Amino acid sequence: MHPGDGACRIGVDDANNVQYLQAQVRRKTSRRAASRQCAARNHSSCIINMRPSTMATAAPTPTTTPPRPPPHLAAPDLHHHRLYLRALVRQERSRSYRRRDYLSPDWQARLWRDEVKGRASQGLGHVSPSSVADPFGPGESEPDRPDAPSEISVRWREKIVEWKYQIVDRFDLNRELVGVSAHYLDQYLSLHYVDEELFQLAAMASIYLAIKIHSPKKVTVRSIASTGNGLVSARHIESMELAIMRALDWHLHPPTTVAFLENIFPLIAQGTDLDDHSDQGQRVRRGLEESLEFSRFLSELSVCAYPFVSADPSSVALAAASFSLEYFDLPPSTKEALRSAARSASLDARSNEVEACGRLLRKVYRLAMPGDKRVPGA
Numbered sequence: 001m002h003p004g005d006g007a008c009r010i011g012v013d014d015a016n017n018v019q020y021l022q023a024q025v026r027r028k029t030s031r032r033a034a035s036r037q038c039a040a041r042n043h044s045s046c047i048i049n050m051r052p053s054t055m056a057t058a059a060p061t062p063t064t065t066p067p068r069p070p071p072h073l074a075a076p077d078l079h080h081h082r083l084y085l086r087a088l089v090r091q092e093r094s095r096s097y098r099r100r101d102y103l104s105p106d107w108q109a110r111l112w113r114d115e116v117k118g119r120a121s122q123g124l125g126h127v128s129p130s131s132v133a134d135p136f137g138p139g140e141s142e143p144d145r146p147d148a149p150s151e152i153s154v155r156w157r158e159k160i161v162e163w164k165y166q167i168v169d170r171f172d173l174n175r176e177l178v179g180v181s182a183h184y185l186d187q188y189l190s191l192h193y194v195d196e197e198l199f200q201l202a203a204m205a206s207i208y209l210a211i212k213i214h215s216p217k218k219v220t221v222r223s224i225a226s227t228g229n230g231l232v233s234a235r236h237i238e239s240m241e242l243a244i245m246r247a248l249d250w251h252l253h254p255p256t257t258v259a260f261l262e263n264i265f266p267l268i269a270q271g272t273d274l275d276d277h278s279d280q281g282q283r284v285r286r287g288l289e290e291s292l293e294f295s296r297f298l299s300e301l302s303v304c305a306y307p308f309v310s311a312d313p314s315s316v317a318l319a320a321a322s323f324s325l326e327y328f329d330l331p332p333s334t335k336e337a338l339r340s341a342a343r344s345a346s347l348d349a350r351s352n353e354v355e356a357c358g359r360l361l362r363k364v365y366r367l368a369m370p371g372d373k374r375v376p377g378a
Contacts, residue, residue, distance in 0.1 A: 102190035205240035260317035271337030291324035319357035
């Protein structure tokens with residue numbers, strides 16, 4: 001697939017991508033039924049298929065630290081959710097967390113011209129794209145540098161995201177970590193030219209960095225390095241980790257779609273004026289809980305699909321929430337509560353970007369669940 005095509009067609013015409021989305025649905029269903037027993041699964045197929053034998057399954061690292069529990073819809077301190085939602089919006093609008101369409105041919109050609117060809121003309125040769133840390137030291141194998149830009153594709157990124165979800169499931173970690181690490185990887189790739197080997201190294205370093213900063217449950221760098229079949233060492237990952245942090249100027253707490261969802265849904269529950277003593281009130285509350293879980297799953301699909309890279313996480317969250325409320329046939333008051341929650345954070349739940357994200361989410365979900373008649377066009 002040509003990198004530029006993904007921006008228009010999101011790679012969904014690829015039969016392998018449909019199979020991946022369907023696998024994501026099956027994996028999500030299995031997680032609910034198994035009550036987070038992911039560590040016991042067989043992940044023998046945890047491989048990146050861009051090149052043979054470049055990734056292998058890591059062995060889990062034992063730990064007793066429990067995962068972070070999700071917030072309850074009936075949280076008493078809703079003022080906290082409003083404040084946090086506004087803080088997420090301020091963070092989202094800062095230049096430091098803006099992502100770009102870095103897979104466009106023009107962008108990749110410019111990175112190659114500036115970082116590879118430019119340095120060669122200065123007598124520096126084909127050096128690592130990282131200007132702050134070269135992961136390959138003396139006596140170690142450094143990938144050959146091409147004489148033309150490599151064609152990093154949407155499919156490459158999708159396979160990397162798939163592998164990251166397998167890694168967090170293997171270690172029984174919060175799946176939101178994949179969204180954080182994808183942000184690190186996207187930001188780094190928008191600033192630095194990489195070839196196939198460094199692309200995989202940056203992917204390994206970004207998931208390790210996300211776990212290290214955002215997860216109470218830790219995984220050693222050696223465990224992550226073991227997924228490289230001996231081609232990548234712990235020192236490689238640590239060097240690339242430093243390169244990523246410096247490239248991102250130490251802005252390592254990106255606002256995620258899930259973070260928005262977990263603060264929006266308590267406000268929806270409050271704005272709906274639920275009566276827990278009535279059957280209708282209990283049905284709506286159960287529907288909201290199911291909608292939150294379904295929205296989390298939609299956010300995971302959005303992490304995989306490249307066009308969401310340039311969308312605001314708040315827009316993806318509002319689109320996912322709106323889709324979920326419709327999917328579970330909740331009353332119109334919940335949609336009005338959603339719009340009210342958005343307005344409280346200076347967001348527009350009916351903006352063009354939110355509507356575009358909604359159409360893309362429906363398209364991706366229809367591909368994942370073609371037999372689901374609850375979605376128009378399925």
